[in-house]
Structure formats: C-alpha cells, structure tokens
Amino acid sequence: MVTSLTRRGQLNTEVGRLERMLEIRAVEESIQTLYNDGHVRGSTHLANGQEAVSVGIASVLRPTDVVTCTYRGHAAALALGVTPEGVLGEICGRVIGCSGGIGGSMHLMDASVGLMPTFAIVGAGLPVAAGVALAAKLKNNDSVALTIFGDGSTNIGAFHETLNMASIFKLPVIFVIENNLYGEYTRINLSTPISDLADRADSYAMRKEIVDGQDVDAIINAIQSAVDFARAGNGPSLIEAKTYRYSGHSRSDPATYRTPGELDEWKKRDPLDIAANKLILKGELSEVDLEKMKSDIADRVAEAIKTVLASDGPELSTLMQHVSAKG
Amino acid sequence: MTVMRTRQAVIQALSDEMESDPTVFLMGEDIGSGGPFKATEGLIEKFGDTRVIDTPISEMAFLGAGVGAAAMGMRPVVEMMFIEFIGVALDQLTTQGAFFRYLSRGAYQVPLTIRAAAGAGMGFGCQHSQILDQWFRGNAGISLVIPSSPQSMYGLLRSAIRSNDPVVILEHKGLYGERGDVITGEAGIIPIGQARTVTEGSDVTIVAIGSTVLTAKAALESQSEWSAEIIDLQTLIPWDKSAVMKSVAKTGRLVVIEESSYSGGWGAEICSEVVTKLWGQLKTPPHRITSPDAPIPYAQELEKRYLPSSDYVVSQINELLKTGKSPAAWWEGAK
Ligand SMILES: Cc1ncc(C[n+]2csc(CCOP(=O)(O)OP(=O)(O)O)c2C)c(N)n1
Ligand SMILES: [Mg+2]
Numbered sequence: 001m002v003t004s005l006t007r008r009g010q011l012n013t014e015v016g017r018l019e020r021m022l023e024i025r026a027v028e029e030s031i032q033t034l035y036n037d038g039h040v041r042g043s044t045h046l047a048n049g050q051e052a053v054s055v056g057i058a059s060v061l062r063p064t065d066v067v068t069c070t071y072r073g074h075a076a077a078l079a080l081g082v083t084p085e086g087v088l089g090e091i092c093g094r095v096i097g098c099s100g101g102i103g104g105s106m107h108l109m110d111a112s113v114g115l116m117p118t119f120a121i122v123g124a125g126l127p128v129a130a131g132v133a134l135a136a137k138l139k140n141n142d143s144v145a146l147t148i149f150g151d152g153s154t155n156i157g158a159f160h161e162t163l164n165m166a167s168i169f170k171l172p173v174i175f176v177i178e179n180n181l182y183g184e185y186t187r188i189n190l191s192t193p194i195s196d197l198a199d200r201a202d203s204y205a206m207r208k209e210i211v212d213g214q215d216v217d218a219i220i221n222a223i224q225s226a227v228d229f230a231r232a233g234n235g236p237s238l239i240e241a242k243t244y245r246y247s248g249h250s251r252s253d254p255a256t257y258r259t260p261g262e263l264d265e266w267k268k269r270d271p272l273d274i275a276a277n278k279l280i281l282k283g284e285l286s287e288v289d290l291e292k293m294k295s296d297i298a299d300r301v302a303e304a305i306k307t308v309l310a311s312d313g314p315e316l317s318t319l320m321q322h323v324s325a326k327g
Numbered sequence: 328m329t330v331m332r333t334r335q336a337v338i339q340a341l342s343d344e345m346e347s348d349p350t351v352f353l354m355g356e357d358i359g360s361g362g363p364f365k366a367t368e369g370l371i372e373k374f375g376d377t378r379v380i381d382t383p384i385s386e387m388a389f390l391g392a393g394v395g396a397a398a399m400g401m402r403p404v405v406e407m408m409f410i411e412f413i414g415v416a417l418d419q420l421t422t423q424g425a426f427f428r429y430l431s432r433g434a435y436q437v438p439l440t441i442r443a444a445a446g447a448g449m450g451f452g453c454q455h456s457q458i459l460d461q462w463f464r465g466n467a468g469i470s471l472v473i474p475s476s477p478q479s480m481y482g483l484l485r486s487a488i489r490s491n492d493p494v495v496i497l498e499h500k501g502l503y504g505e506r507g508d509v510i511t512g513e514a515g516i517i518p519i520g521q522a523r524t525v526t527e528g529s530d531v532t533i534v535a536i537g538s539t540v541l542t543a544k545a546a547l548e549s550q551s552e553w554s555a556e557i558i559d560l561q562t563l564i565p566w567d568k569s570a571v572m573k574s575v576a577k578t579g580r581l582v583v584i585e586e587s588s589y590s591g592g593w594g595a596e597i598c599s600e601v602v603t604k605l606w607g608q609l610k611t612p613p614h615r616i617t618s619p620d621a622p623i624p625y626a627q628e629l630e631k632r633y634l635p636s637s638d639y640v641v642s643q644i645n646e647l648l649k650t651g652k653s654p655a656a657w658w659e660g661a662k
Contacts, residue, residue, distance in 0.1 A: 041449065041450020041451075041625070041627060042449060042450035042451040042452060042455070042625070043363075043451065043455075090625075093450075093625050093626035093627055093629075094626075101624075101625065101626040101629075102453075102622075102624040102625055102626060102629065103452060103453075103625055104450065104451075104452040104625030105452075106451075106452050106454065106455070107452050107453070107454070107625070119454075120452060120454035120455055121411060121412065121414065121415070121454055122384050122412075122415075123384075123415065152383070152384045153384060155383035155384050155385045156384050156385055156386070156387075156415065157385070157387050157388075157415065158415065183356075183383075183384055184356065184357045185357045185360045186356075186357055186381060190381070191381075191382075191383040191384070192383065250363070252363060257360065313626045313627065313628050313629070314624070314626050314629060316628065316629060316632055318624070318626075318629065319619070319621055319624050319629045319632060319633060319658075320619060320621050320658055323620065323621045323622070
C-alpha cells in the first residue's frame with residue numbers, strides 16, 4: 001500500500017520531485033470540475049504556480065519534523081506525502097479524506113508526516129510552530145518546526161510576536177513566506193511598505209534569505225541551510241520565496257485585479273517547466289518521457305477522483321468524536 | 328419598498344448612513360472590491376478611498392483604530408470579514424472600547440460598529456462557520472444584533488451605526504443571498520433592543536434570532552398540529568424581555584432555537600429569566616433546541632445534522648407537547 005511516508009521518500013530524486021510537482025498541478029486543476037459537479041463546498045485556495053516551494057520544503061525536512069501551513073495547503077499536504085485521495089477526499093468531505101471529511105479544504109492534516117491540521121486564520125500557524133520548536137528544544141532532540149504562510153500574513157501581530165520570541169529563545173523554527181504578491185485581492189505594495197519581506201527579520205536579529213520560489217533546487221538549498229542552522233542549535237531563519245499563484249485567491253475570485261500580462265510573465269518561469277528542462281538538459285529525461293509522465297499522473301489523479309467519489313461521507317457519529325479526551 | 332438581497336441591504340444601509348452623516352466611514356480588508364460576500368460592493372466608487380478604507384491584514388490595528396477614531400467623534404464601521412478573525416483583535420473591543428465610556432466617566436464614547444459574516448451551513452469548516460455570539464455576551468458596554476432578513480439587516484445596521492456605543496452585527500452568511508422587501512429610509516430603521524413578533528400563535532412561544540428565525544418559520548409551516556408565536560429577538564444584547572414575557576405569559580410554553588452550541592448558549596439566560604418571572608404560569612418546562620457541544624464539521628451531511636433543522640424542531644415540539652417534558656437532544660442518544 002502507498003503510505004504518506006513512502007510517498008515522502010519518493011522526493012529523494014529529481015525525477016520524483018518533478019513528478020510530485022506535476023501531481024500537485026493536476027490535483028489543483030481537477031478541483032474546479034469537482035466543484036462544478038457539486039462535490040466541493042465552502043472555499044478552496046489553490047497553490048498552482050507555487051508547487052516548487054512545497055516540494056522543496058518536503059524534500060529537506062524529515063517526516064519527524066513538523067509543518068504548520070495555511071488554508072492554501074493542498075500543495076504542502078501532497079508534497080509532504082498525503083495521497084491525492086487524501087487531499088481530494090478531504091476537499092470532497094469523504095471519509096477517506098486526510099482529516100476524515102470533517103475538515104475540508106482549509107483543514108488538511110497527516111500526523112504521520114508531520115503535517116498539523118492546516119490553519120485557516122491568518123498568522124495562526126506561526127506561534128504554534130514556535131511551540132513545536134520549543135518542545136524539541138526542551139526534549140533535547142534535533143527536530144525542527146517549519147511554518148508556511150503568505151506575504152499578507154507578515155502584517156499580523158502573530159508574525160512579529162513570534163519572530164521576536166523565536167529569535168530571543170533561539171528556537172529551531174523556519175519561517176517560510178510564500179510571497180505570491182497578493183493577499184486576497186490586494187497587491188502587496190498596497191498593504192506593505194517594503195517589497196523584500198525577508199528584511200523584517202532584521203528587526204529581530206534573525207537569519208534571513210530571499211529565494212527564487214519557482215526553482216525547486218534553490219528552495220532546497222535555502223531550506224537545507226536553515227534546517228542545518230536550526231538543528232545545530234543556532235535558532236530560527238526567515239525565508240522569503242518569491243512566487244506567484246496562478247489562480248485567484250479562492251474559488252470565487254476571478255483575479256481581475258492583476259496587472260495585465262503579469263500572469264503570462266510568471267508562467268514563462270513555471271516551476272514545473274524549470275525542473276523538467278533541467279532534467280532534459282542533463283539528458284536524464286526526454287520530451288517523450290515527460291509527456292508519458294504527465295499522462296501517467298493524469299491517469300493517477302483521475303483514478304484518485306474515482307476512488308474519492310465512490311467513498312462515503314463520514315458517519316454521523318464522527319461529529320461528536322475527538323471533541324475532548326473523554327471521546 | 329424595494330426587493331433586495333440581504334447583502335444589498337447591507338450596502339444600502341451603509342450607503343444611506345454615509346450619505347446622511349459625513350463622520351461615517353468603513354474600514355476592513357478588501358472592502359473596496361466588495362469582499363468575499365460582495366456586501367460592500369460599489370461603495371468605494373461612490374464614496375472614495377478616504378471613506379472606504381482597505382486595510383492590511385492587521386485586525387488588531389484596524390479594530391483598535393476604529394475605537395480611537397470613534398472616541399474622537401467619527402462613526403467607523405469596521406468589517407471583520409468572518410467573525411472568527413476578531414479573535415486576533417478581541418482586546419481592542421472587549422477590554423478597551425467596551426469600557427471606554429465607563430473609565431472616562433463619560434468623557435469619551437465609542438460609536439463603533441463591527442460587521443462580520445457569521446454562521447454555519449455553507450461548508451466553510453470549523454474556523455469560518457461559527458456564530459460566536461458567546462464571545463460578546465457577558466461583556467458590559469457592547470450591543471449585539473443578528474439580523475434575519477434583508478429588512479432587519481437594513482434597519483439594524485443603520486441603528487448600529489447611529490448607536491453611541493459599540494455594536495457588533497453578525498451577518499449570517501446563509502442569508503446574504505436571501506431576497507425580501509425592504510423599506511428604506513427612516514421608516515426602515517429598527518431600534519436596537521426590540522424584538523419582532525413574526526407570527527401570532529397560542530400553543531408555544533418560539534424565541535429565535537438570525538438563521539433560526541427561518542428554521543422556526545419552516546417548522547411552523549410544515550405542520551398543522553400546533554400554532555406558535557415566533558419572536559425574532561433581532562438584538563441579543565440587550566434582549567427584549569418584555570416581548571418574550573408577554574408572549575410566554577400568553578402561550579405558557581417556551582422553546583428557544585439557537586444556532587450555537589448548547590453549553591453557555593444565550594437560550595439558557597432566556598429560559599432562566601422566564602422561569603424566574605413566570606414561575607407557576609408555565610404548562611411545560613422551557614426547552615432549548617441548539618447545536619451540540621462540538622466544532623462545526625465540513626462534510627455536508629454532518630453539518631446539516633449539526634444545525635437545528637426544521638424537521639428536528641417539529642419533532643422536538645411535538646414531543647414536548649405530547650409528553651409535557653423537555654425532550655432529549657439528538658446527540659444525547661437513547662439516554
Ligand atoms: C486573522 C485573519 N484575517 C483575515 C483572514 C482572511 N484571509 C484569508 S487568506 C487572506 C489573505 C492572506 O494573504 P497571504 O498571507 O499573502 O497568503 P496567500 O493567501 O496569498 O497565500 C485573508 C485576508 C483570515 N483568514 N484570518
Ligand atoms: Mg499572498
């Protein structure tokens with residue numbers, strides 16, 4: 001059986017990482033149809049365009065490290081190892097979903113690969129990640145915590161409070177900003193007076209790095225140095241990945257506020273193309289292989305959707321389970 | 328009278344208050360583009376970006392700025408988008424703004440309105456679906472209103488803006504798309520603290536607010552065994568005691584329908600007050616129909632079960648009338 005853990009191991013090769021990015025793209029692109037067919041409720045926040053960040057992170061972390069992530073979490077979940085059935089099942093409210101169907105798109109989780117239930121409140125994942133790191137420190141192990149959040153989230157109090165505290169406590173935590181230039185419908189320059197958000201680390205005397213969010217290898221390098229730094233007991237880092245979301249903020253958003261041409265410019269630096277071209281240039285992958293890979297992944301995702309749609313919703317009794325330690 | 332959707336009633340009320348009072352202004356995330364529920368659509372075009380202010384994602388800062396600006400004589404309407412988001416800013420309202428008049432011995436007042444989408448039923452999951460009235464109850468200095476129709480949205484929002492104290496208005500997201508007749512202008516304004524009798528009846532008084540007013544109406548209409556006096560409280564703090572007492576004194580039976588969880592629910596206070604004041608006049612024990620003490624689930628069937636449905640209300644009232652005893656809630660099983 002494919003487990004989240006075995007899937008995590010598949011990120012050990014460049015080909016495996018490319019495959020995972022292609023899978024994330026295919027999953028994200030399948031959601032609109034699922035919604036049109038009445039299987040998805042509430043809101044969904046896609047991460048197509050940002051695949052490299054999640055895959056890069058998941059390639060470096062150990063499954064025993066812990067990740068907190070936002071509502072824009074499908075990519076992170078898939079990268080960390082959750083199966084397409086687990087993610088799509090959750091989005092469709094089925095019992096095979098990674099949270100058993102009670103969470104929905106904004107609340108994905110898989111404790112076996114260190115994914116805490118994703119956070120739907122902006123900034124909420126940062127203090128919790130600091131706490132995870134604090135526990136590692138108190139328990140004297142070398143685990144790290146990593147938290148993923150957006151550019152807009154750097155304006156909320158929790159960001160500043162947590163960075164300060166993590167720095168002064170030298171916590172093994174890595175703060176990763178996915179700077180996709182927009183917070184909901186607002187461009188970053190309208191809400192934030194600086195454009196390099198990593199600079200906010202300076203106020204907290206924290207290690208910082210800006211990285212190309214479309215290049216999975218660059219992400220891997222940046223995360224690896226931050227993780228090494230944290231595991232060695234040197235404290236936190238703030239990493240800013242410059243990236244872009246191809247879809248609107250959420251399903252109801254057609255993203256009419258974008259600067260004309262901006263999306264096309266970013267698509268020229270598509271993270272999947274960048275990764276594929278590197279392999280092709282090295283002669284490790286042919287165009288034919290790539291097409292085959294894409295069609296295999298399309299088949300796998302289609303298969304996953306079939307399984308999801310054949311799965312039941314959670315039992316009514318689920319509603320009252322795990323509310324407290326008593327049951 | 329005009330037919331409009333509840334979200335349009337929000338826009339109309341904001342627009343009318345902004346036109347009649349230059350101190351009224353709006354603040355919130357992405358309100359210029361109308362927000363996720365299009366409940367502020369078109370206002371930035373009409374009033375400009377000095378009166379419709381888009382903020383960074385910094386709830387504590389802009390809610391607190393609302394308190395400060397209100398203390399200086401402005402009438403800010405601060406939008407929280409989803410009511411849960413006020414969690415990161417609560418101090419500025421509950422511990423600062425709410426006590427400002429008291430601490431300043433009346434030298435300052437805080438005519439601040441806080442709008443937010445609230446409530447379950449739309450599949451937004453447990454962090455975007457709560458009604459959260461309990462966060463504001465038991466906190467002196469704040470009023471809390473929950474509209475149930477386009478008219479009450481219009482009328483209560485205008486009153487909230489005119490109030491000289493902080494008012495929280497919880498806009499049920501399931502109601503934004505509902506249409507109804509709206510009387511606009513002064514005649515359409517609904518005072519805070521006043522309930523509305525939705526239907527007259529003699530067997531039971533049903534006290535409801537927001538979404539549960541619709542549940543009560545659907546329950547009543549789906550059967551013909553009993554008649555009910557449905558009272559839409561409209562304002563939860565302060566609630567209209569005289570309207571409730573008058574009705575229960577007539578029917579002798581009280582059923583409260585709450586969207587929020589059982590424990591600590593507002594219905595407990597209504598029941599306690601009714602028992603205290605009408606001791607000896609009740610034909611059956613007061614009964615509360617609520618959601619269970621659990622987070623709100625995402626899966627459709629579970630979320631449906633979670634909320635009190637009209638069928639459930641009918642079966643509960645049938646049993647109450649038949650047995651004269653308060654029926655067990657569905658989650659209490661076969662106890
Ligand atoms: C405290 C809080 N405020 C507001 C929101 C509504 N909201 C959800 S996502 C979002 C934008 C976040 O932007 P960013 O941090 O850049 O992340 P992105 O969505 O671009 O990944 C907002 C305002 C929220 N969920 N929580
Ligand atoms: Mg963003």
